[in-house]
Amino acid sequence: MHIRAYLELLQMREQQLAEALVALAEDHADAPDLAATSRRLARWSGQHAQALQVFVGRYPPGEEPDLAAAVPPLAPARFSGNYGLVHDLQIVWLLVQDVQARWEVLRQVSWALRDRELFAACEELGAEARRQAAWVRARLAEAAVQGIIAAP
Amino acid sequence: MFGTQITESYESRDSIAHIWGYRTPYAGQGQWPVRVDERALADADHWVQSACVFCSNGCGLDIGVRDGRMVAVRGRARDWGNRGRLGPKGLHGWEANMSPDRLTRPLVRRGASLREATWEEAMSLLVGRMQEVCSTASSLAVAFYVGGQLFLEDYYTLAVIALAGVGTPHLDASVRLSTAAGAAALMESFGSEGQPGCYDDIDVTDALLHVGHNVAEQHTVLWARILDRRHGPKPPRLVVIDPRTTPAAREADVHLAPRPGTNVAVLNGLLHLVIRAGRVDHAFIDAHTVGFARLKGVVEGWPPERVEAVSGVPVGALRAAAEVLGATPSLVSTVLLGVYQSPQATAAAVQVNNLHLIRGLIGRPGCGVLQMSGQPAGANAHETGCAGALPGFRNWANPVHVNQLAQLWKVDPLRIAAWGPPTPVVDMLRYIEEGSLRMLWVIGSNPAVSLPDLTRVRAVLDQPGLLLVVQDAFMTETARYADIVLPAALWGEKTGTFTSADRTVHISYTAVSPPGEARPDLDILLEFAQRMNFRNRDGEPLIGWRDPEGAFEAWKACSAGRPCDYSGLSYARLSGGPGIRWPCNEQFPDGRPRLYTDGVFYTAASDCESYGHDLLTAAPVTAAEYCLADPRGRALLKAADYTPPPEQPDSEYPLWLTTGRVVYHWLTRTKTARSRELSAAAPDAFVQVSDEDAARYRIADGQWLEVRSRRGRAVARARVGQIEPGLVFMPFHYGNGDPKHGPRAANELTLNDWDPVSKEPWLKCAAVRIRRAQEPAGIRRLLWLAGLRRALGGGHILHSLALQIARLFAKGGGRAHPGVPGAAADAGAAAR
Numbered sequence: 010m011h012i013r014a015y016l017e018l019l020q021m022r023e024q025q026l027a028e029a030l031v032a033l034a035e036d037h038a039d040a041p042d043l044a045a046t047s048r049r050l051a052r053w054s055g056q057h058a059q060a061l062q063v064f065v066g067r068y069p070p071g072e073e074p075d076l077a078a079a080v081p082p083l084a085p086a087r088f089s090g091n092y093g094l095v096h097d098l099q100i101v102w103l104l105v106q107d108v109q110a111r112w113e114v115l116r117q118v119s120w121a122l123r124d125r126e127l128f129a130a131c132e133e134l135g136a137e138a139r140r141q142a143a144w145v146r147a148r149l150a151e152a153a154v155q156g157i158i159a160a161p
Numbered sequence: 162m163f164g165t166q167i168t169e170s171y172e173s174r175d176s177i178a179h180i181w182g183y184r185t186p187y188a189g190q191g192q193w194p195v196r197v198d199e200r201a202l203a204d205a206d207h208w209v210q211s212a213c214v215f216c217s218n219g220c221g222l223d224i225g226v227r228d229g230r231m232v233a234v235r236g237r238a239r240d241w242g243n244r245g246r247l248g249p250k251g252l253h254g255w256e257a258n259m260s261p262d263r264l265t266r267p268l269v270r271r272g273a274s275l276r277e278a279t280w281e282e283a284m285s286l287l288v289g290r291m292q293e294v295c296s297t298a299s300s301l302a303v304a305f306y307v308g309g310q311l312f313l314e315d316y317y318t319l320a321v322i323a324l325a326g327v328g329t330p331h332l333d334a335s336v337r338l339s340t341a342a343g344a345a346a347l348m349e350s351f352g353s354e355g356q357p358g359c360y361d362d363i364d365v366t367d368a369l370l371h372v373g374h375n376v377a378e379q380h381t382v383l384w385a386r387i388l389d390r391r392h393g394p395k396p397p398r399l400v401v402i403d404p405r406t407t408p409a410a411r412e413a414d415v416h417l418a419p420r421p422g423t424n425v426a427v428l429n430g431l432l433h434l435v436i437r438a439g440r441v442d443h444a445f446i447d448a449h450t451v452g453f454a455r456l457k458g459v460v461e462g463w464p465p466e467r468v469e470a471v472s473g474v475p476v477g478a479l480r481a482a483a484e485v486l487g488a489t490p491s492l493v494s495t496v497l498l499g500v501y502q503s504p505q506a507t508a509a510a511v512q513v514n515n516l517h518l519i520r521g522l523i524g525r526p527g528c529g530v531l532q533m534s535g536q537p538a539g540a541n542a543h544e545t546g547c548a549g550a551l552p553g554f555r556n557w558a559n560p561v562h563v564n565q566l567a568q569l570w571k572v573d574p575l576r577i578a579a580w581g582p583p584t585p586v587v588d589m590l591r592y593i594e595e596g597s598l599r600m601l602w603v604i605g606s607n608p609a610v611s612l613p614d615l616t617r618v619r620a621v622l623d624q625p626g627l628l629l630v631v632q633d634a635f636m637t638e639t640a641r642y643a644d645i646v647l648p649a650a651l652w653g654e655k656t657g658t659f660t661s662a663d664r665t666v667h668i669s670y671t672a673v674s675p676p677g678e679a680r681p682d683l684d685i686l687l688e689f690a691q692r693m694n695f696r697n698r699d700g701e702p703l704i705g706w707r708d709p710e711g712a713f714e715a716w717k718a719c720s721a722g723r724p725c726d727y728s729g730l731s732y733a734r735l736s737g738g739p740g741i742r743w744p745c746n747e748q749f750p751d752g753r754p755r756l757y758t759d760g761v762f763y764t765a766a767s768d769c770e771s772y773g774h775d776l777l778t779a780a781p782v783t784a785a786e787y788c789l790a791d792p793r794g795r796a797l798l799k800a801a802d803y804t805p806p807p808e809q810p811d812s813e814y815p816l817w818l819t820t821g822r823v824v825y826h827w828l829t830r831t832k833t834a835r836s837r838e839l840s841a842a843a844p845d846a847f848v849q850v851s852d853e854d855a856a857r858y859r860i861a862d863g864q865w866l867e868v869r870s871r872r873g874r875a876v877a878r879a880r881v882g883q884i885e886p887g888l889v890f891m892p893f894h895y896g897n898g899d900p901k902h903g904p905r906a907a908n909e910l911t912l913n914d915w916d917p918v919s920k921e922p923w924l925k926c927a928a929v930r931i932r933r934a935q936e937p938a939g940i941r942r943l944l945w946l947a948g949l950r951r952a953l954g955g956g957h958i959l960h961s962l963a964l965q966i967a968r969l970f971a972k973g974g975g976r977a978h979p980g981v982p983g984a985a986a987d988a989g990a991a992a993r
Contacts, residue, residue, distance in 0.1 A: 039591050039594065040588070040591060041912075041913060041914040041915070042587075042779070042914065042915050042916075042917040042920070045807055045914065045917075046778055046779065046917055049777075049778075049804075050778065090595050091591075091592070091595060091597060140775055140777075140778055140780065141778075143775060143778070143780035143781075143782075143783075144775070144778040144779070144780040146780070147779070147780045147781050150581050150582075151581060151582060151588075153581070154301065154330075154580060154581060155301055155584075155592060155597055158299055158301055159298065159299060159301040159302055159592070159597035159598070160595060160597045161595065161596050161597060
């Protein structure tokens with residue numbers, strides 16, 4: 010069983026997503042609605058990581074190698090302006106896709122394990138991950154053209 | 162007063178002292194009695210049909226003309242929006258047209274100053290620079306920002322120029338600052354903009370709900386209608402939600418005064434009580450809506466006790482309001498800036514729609530939601546595609562809608578700038594700051610006073626490398642930053658149509674010529690298009706019309722088949738009689754009083770203007786997601802939980818600031834400050850504080866106060882009372898241009914932040930602190946000189962001399978920057 014390792018990887022990714030969203034808000038404070046929502050979504054990811062802790066404790070460690078090292082970190086470039094924004098959103102998009110996919114996988118796994126609590130968490134928190142993904146995609150669509158063609 | 166020969170200045174009523182006039186009580190549709198209000202400076206030799214441009218009520222009026230000059234206005238008795246009535250601004254504000262400081266010649270910047278130029282010079286320069294910017298930096302470096310007071314013909318022409326001519330998505334209107342959230346709420350709930358109800362519903366309704374709508378001061382004639390119902394048989398109950406004790410709040414049966422930023426909590430509390438009491442129309446909900454279970458789940462968490470804790474609205478008052486709203490068999494709700502300029506603006510406005518939907522109070526007489534527009538032609542900015550959607554309430558995310566426009570305009574669909582959502586003005590400012598937007602053309606708007614956080618706005622307008630074009634009738638605060646100023650005609654000096662908040666279309670004819678070389682906005686836009694040589698795919702001019710009626714006919718073709726269908730209207734049909742509502746087409750040849758009479762909404766995926774948004778994150782719903790759960794004509798009940806505003810009072814800034822209007826002024830006072838009576842009735846800004854806070858800070862009525870926020874400061878006299886403790890209020894009309902004053906614009910203080918769904922700035926709540934202040938130095942000098950004059954017993958000449966000296970002192974020896982406090986003549990967005 011590799012459930013615990015998988016849970017820990019999702020936890021790590023949620024943490025990374027939270028940090029990336031905070032960085033996005035800090036580096037692009039000139040777009041206050043972007044910054045405010047980014048911070049809000051960062052809090053969601055922090056809460057997700059925390060909520061996973063209960064389940065991490067529920068499953069024993071497996072025999073697998075330390076996969077954390079094999080999952081490369083994704084960090085925003087941290088430069089301002091609209092081109093920087095496009096780049097940073099692109100990184101956050103990758104992270105949120107990863108997180109979203111992992112919640113979907115975990116939902117299947119929890120079903121197979123008949124772990125009702127984990128299943129409920131996947132339903133609820135996975136839905137929030139989808140909202141995060143939709144937001145990142147939308148902000149990318151808003152920023153992309155000006156950022157890539159016109160920004161200095 | 163028809164046919165009366167007037168030999169001197171005449172006023173049928175004193176609208177300054179008696180804002181709403183005498184009562185004419187009534188009940189029943191079509192029963193509102195006629196009362197013709199009139200004001201004349203001389204006998205008119207003829208009258209010209211028009212409508213009032215001092216709010217979105219759409220009061221029909223005639224302009225009296227004598228010897229080529231405007232001399233009078235008179236309400237049109239045949240018009241159902243006013244039945245002859247006019248408010249104080251309508252009766253007085255037109256005098257601004259004759260103001261001696263009108264712009265009469267184009268101006269072009271040479272070095273630090275603006276110099277007069279010919280139209281040929283100005284237009285050559287404009288077109289040359291536009292072509293240069295587009296070729297060196299792309300059309301993404303060009304933006305248009307337009308006021309809410311042009312005519313439909315101007316807006317539609319501008320939309321075609323921007324979207325398919327220049328090819329930029331950077332097109333926005335000042336309605337973004339006023340009613341963007343209302344438009345967004347209509348799209349979220351009903352799939353498209355378009356007021357479900359109309360003013361006739363007020364004639365027969367059993368109850369009225371005003372949410373954040375200072376109706377008595379904003380829509381004075383609408384309020385007169387409501388007062389007349391309240392004084393007639395079977396008066397409607399009245400519920401008002403407003404943090405201040407406005408005239409409407411004083412009249413209300415139930416007044417709820419929530420803390421700023423808590424509208425969603427209060428409205429969720431009302432929905433909670435209505436649902437708990439079982440006062441919902443389950444048959445309507447089942448047949449005509451989706452989303453009730455989730456809405457019920459969210460508002461379940463808002464019992465009255467929690468609402469009180471968050472909003473300060475007492476449990477008993479909330480219950481009393483819910484009793485009225487839950488029991489009434491019919492209801493008209495109006496919503497305006499108190500909701501739209503607050504945090505969670507769209508989410509809150511949607512909850513008012515939800516109230517009507519769950520009670521089935523929509524689409525029949527006496528039942529309507531009016532997500533009000535504020536400006537006279539604000540609705541047209543939305544309809545024609547100048548304010549966030551594509552022309553004809555088309556959905557930019559729907560390729561079929563984009564193709565319709567491409568066919569109509571005979572252009573390749575890829576030529577239309579519809580790859581993403583149109584750019585709101587708040588983002589345009591960011592693009593200017595970073596240098597990716599290099600040319601901004603402002604038409605009939607004064608962002609240097611009306612946008613939030615003016616310190617930043619001034620820096621943006623003054624940014625090196627930005628070419629600013631301002632088209633206006635007056636030298637506004639914004640125009641002082643311009644590189645090219647184009648003098649524009651005002652209302653009464655040009656022909657066109659505009660549409661009131663209840664979808665009624667009026668025609669306004671040219672009564673007099675514009676002064677000097679000033680030209681109608683449409684003429685300027687048409688000449689620009691011609692000089693830019695915009696062509697369609699057949700090589701014909703992209704803009705095929707040459708006059709207002711041609712533009713109207715082109716718009717009819719664009720609107721045909723859409724919710725805002727004008728195809729059955731014409732200049733001939735609009736002339737002579739009252740205004741006519743859209744949709745007006747073969748099915749509804751006389752216009753349609755109310756939409757959704759069959760419970761079918763514009764939510765089908767193929768029809769809708771927008772696929773909607775996540776109300777919390779503002780992420781748009783994608784086409785694929787929307788089509789998967791296509792509501793196919795059912796209204797959407799969208800729930801929203803309350804989220805606290807990011808800036809709240811703290812120990813450093815312990816008070817809430819909210820902003821709003823006074824009855825005698827309109828927007829940034831461009832016109833109303835030029836009426837002697839209106840200006841005298843409300844000469845200056847003020848800071849309204851509660852009795853409790855006045856005692857705490859030892860403030861007397863009339864005491865000068867400094868209000869400070871994290872963004873800036875403003876100074877004005879105190880006005881004590883009629884407001885909740887912890888809250889201060891400033892009117893938003895007053896700019897910083899008056900040399901007697903220090904900064905007094907409310908927007909020196911407001912937050913640079915906005916509702917993520919509608920992108921409407923939060924002008925209604927900011928954390929501030931107050932302290933007693935000395936009167937501004939300019940005023941002190943004026944008073945001293947006035948005392949000197951009295952002591953010397955001097956007459957008019959000495960007084961004038963004293964004023965001139967005072968102004969010189971106040972200017973502090975000239976200005977380093979245009980528009981900086983203590984420099985410009987006070988002015989604002991020109992009401993067209």
